[in-house]
Amino acid sequence: MQQPFVFMMGQYEAQMPADRMYSKRHLWLQSCGPQIYRVGFTAYSVRLLQDVYFLEWSVDEGAVVRDRQEIGEVESAKAVSSMFPPSAGTILRFNPSLLRDPSGINADNYGSGWLYEFRPDGEPLTAEQYLEHLRTAWEDAQRTIKGQMNEG
């Protein structure tokens, strides 16, 4: 198996397995059928979220969603976020085990902690493309932090 890609968030090594596709929304997509992908949070997302204790979907299985459409909410001890699909497409099925206990996201984000099955309208990013995207995203985030700290 190919080594996972690694993205350094400060001291933290965020691993991105090479066996799947990605989205700029910090989600991974792994093929599990013709044009069907399992979707989950990348290590980058999970690191930002930390321990998830609440997960709620605001659309139903089978929903056709737009890019940037809000599809649910996630909350952890440190953070809250609305959730968005990887791209426009169709949400086929939610991971039933997470509906009972969302901590599976932290326990195994690249495996049994998948979020839902999805049929994207477009083509997801490769791991390399996602990594490239992370470099800019992470720098932006840090620059903003510094800028605002100086102001304060």
Place this chain on the structure above:
Amino acid sequence: MSASATNTLTVVISQAQGRNPAKRRLEDDLAQALLAEPGISVTLVPHLYDMSQNHSGLQFVREVRGELLVLGWLYERAIRWTLDRAGVRGRLAETLLRTADETADEDDEDGDDSDHDDRQPGGIGSVDVPDRALWCIDFRASDKCEDFVTEIRRIRDAGQQVDVAGFDLLSWIGGNPSADQLQRYLQPERLLDARRNSDGGAASLEDRALLPEDTGRRWYPVIDYSRCTNCMECIDFCLFGVYGVDALDRILVEQQDNCKKGCPACSRVCPANAIIFPHHKTAAIAGADGEVSGLKIDLTKLFGGDEGESAIEMAVKERDRELILDGRDAVGMSVGVRQRHREQMDQLLADLDALQF
């Protein structure tokens, strides 16, 4: 109730909106428990944010003398500045029961902190703050009634020996035309009964007469003057006439009901993050403490993609939507948007540093 000169702590429970049974129960249990506590006067008023300025509940709270503790289903900052707006002020006192994971640990070494000032650099602060302590507690800090009782006892027991009655009923009777309206708040047992009966669909005429005036849900900005620098960006940005200035040229929310329900745009453009919409879903806009301990970071922007909107872009869009709904023309960035000298990513992202990578 006479104006006996004891050290009374007045506890005001600001009720939740709606009739969520769990919230009702907590309010009920706490009020019931405090009724039996010496040195404490407890009462219930409708949701703080929803009461109009001449609502009997707010009038009552204004009449409270001496130490005051207000509990509500809002962040402490939102409670504090909603009260400030209503003219209810005091030296903000520390509570150990906070929404945050950690309690604030700044101890006052100097003991007599008669000037407890939480003003931020540049913040213009409140005015006419009387010398009495004010505690604001978010009901969401715990779901256990005992936690609140314990904290309120602690506060009572640590109380300064102020020789002031909880409230001065005599002064109302002597001249205040709405004294009758306020009497109800001095009968917490009856209020609780009336509320239970009303919730159970069995309110008597007497119960109905006793319960305070109904409040509708409202939406308007609340200014945190400990942060506000009087920069006037909000008044320039809002095109609905919500803001004005007072005789001292301080910014104020002048026409609160001109505000557009659901629109938090002025809060987004405020460079000091001083404008609170207590019911907005984003914690920082709803008045969560800007301090790292209490704030949940909103990562929505990250998960919505990097080319997402900046706060100012969101504000402009929100404002345009309301203008169009009003039958006016959208103005985009052309009105009331100042050149900002800072990055425009969601300011909440700044709190990413709390994660200590």
